Amino acid sequence: MHLQLTNPLVVLDLETTGIDLINDRILEIAFIKLMPNGQRSTFHKRVNPEIPIPLESSLIHGLYAEDLKDQPTFKQLAKELLVFLKGSDLAGFNLIRFDVPILVESFLRAELDFKIDNRKMIDVQRLFHLMEKRTLKAAYQFYCQKELKGAHNALVDSEATIEILLEQIKRYENQNVTDPLGNIMGTIQNDVKTLHNLTNSNRIDLAGRIIYNTERLPVFNFGKHKGKIVTEVLKLEPSYYNWILQGDFSLDTKRRLTQIKMGTLV
Template identity: 40%
Template structure:
């Protein structure tokens, strides 16, 4: 099914030196940029991680130190990728849990403030797990009717990207509201709905250190905005201030902000906290 897009969608996959969001680095980034008119652009980029690729990762992906030693670093490609990705939504497989946080860290280290909070983040794995609960290979067979190994080489970002794109299209075909046999297993071809459906939690930052919480009045009832939706606020989800409203903590204990910036939190968490702090400062100034 052709995707119903209002702005470009980046369908992408990463291969990295490991699974540590903060310390590991991208070695391959592949994406398909799908435009609202249906035009597609594909690119697969190797990157020098500036650190050795573990043998286990090379065995899994087939990507070696030799293959990336002369490739540009992410920082060297960052301005180019920033321009390519600006104004786009993103889709991947397990991307909301891993690929998007890793990409956010890489942009931050490169000195680029790429604000993913302004993007719709669609995770084909979350859609699949909520509907069928299996891995990418099973998803490919289920939605595309073929074994993945018949069409692709496993554990290569460009191959997995193509498979993910086909799975996402297959999901929209299968759960098309016009043809779905069960109304509760229907998904409209709408990026807003798919992004909302892809969410597994109410995290404000990718690591879940700060989460959204409904605001309540003195009577204990949830406060609503002008559109009838619950008003929400950011609260800490860890440590001594767990459950506290972030803005209240920043006013009550200003040193907590400095402590978090100096501690081993992800760059994304620190960015989110800084944006909240600036927002509160501007409120006070006005």
Template identity: 45%
Template sequence: MELNLKKPICFFDLETTGINVAKDRIVEIAILKVYPNGNKESHTWRVNPEMPIPPESSAIHGITNEMVANEPTFKELAPKVYALIKDSDLGGFNSNRFDIPLLAEELLRSEIDFDMKRALSVDVQTIFHKMEKRTLEAAYKFYCGKNLVDAHSAAADTEATYEVLKSQLDKYDELENDIAFLADFSSHKEHVDFAGFISYNAEGFEIFSFGKYKGRLVHDILEVDSGYFGWVINADFPLYTKKVLTRIRLQKLNTKF
């Protein structure tokens, strides 16, 4: 079954120096852009992360420091990456919890104002886990009947993710061939930011989900403890978390005028 698209969707996959969203860097990015008419274009870039790649990470994806020493930095690639994804929804495997948050960090570090408010995100892993609870290699074998060659190669993983999603639509009648439905079905809706430091309460208001103000309304804390905002902004939190908190603070300030 082909995807029913109202706008392009970019399936993407990252290979990185590690799994810390705030600190680790991209060493390879692959993007498969699928258009509503079914046309596709794909791009893969190796990236100089400007930091050492730990041996344990190289052991997973096979990319070493020597292989990226002469590659462009992400800041150099960022305009191309953003131009490719800015008009699109996003899709990936574990993308809501890892790839999108880390990509957002890299774009914000590159001074590109990336904001997911303009896009839907479909996490194929979440759909898979809700339906079958396995890994990408197992998903590819289960849904597509093929072995995933070159697993942990970003390009192979993006193509496999795209094929798995189409096969999921064929297999499960309860899944609608609609990106908005798939984004909602595959989302973890409780968090405002990617990292989960700011969440929604039952009434839909933003609350802190960590620290001494855990469970308290963000608006209320910014009113009674103005220094807390400054502490978060200057501490080692993800850039996207800081962006979300700044937006909430500006909304509160604007309501006073």
């Protein structure tokens, strides 16, 4: 099957230092251009980000500073990229929320304007979510093969959730769970502790402002100290603690930060 194209379509993916559209940088670019006549061409480059790469990001995409130190910067590649993208529509997975915004930001830093106003864009992730619903009702249909009647009644939803959980355990028990790099995170077991460890993120506070890094140390997950160990930041900049306590942060975030500061976080 071939896509019916009027313009060239560039299917793209970017690997980056993180997901902050303003402060993070591109590490790897992969563009595949599909032509209306069926031909295709590829642009694939690794990029020197000119900033440190957080370890937690490197563990996801496998790119480290040593790998990229001799690679061109985005600014050095920018004009060549614009030529490759000229007259093309765009497609990608989570394209609209991430790849295109960080790409536009990168071009602007390179003092070039990557115009998207007249380009058609296909977000494959959005299409996936539109067609394969991620609601409780859809999960009930998928796992239990039954229609959920009375959805959004709290008791009905809770009963359905029990049925879904039991079916998930039945379907996946003893199967390995892997991360995006294929590393085994654990195995599905009919055990609450195991399921807790698999389904809970590395968040320390519920808002995700403070998380565990790969060494299980609390680090800030926002702002100017993102990725830095909390205790080290508070030692070097004690006023940061008061700024958070007096700022527009959740009470849970403030409580967790205080626990870390006092050494009482369990």
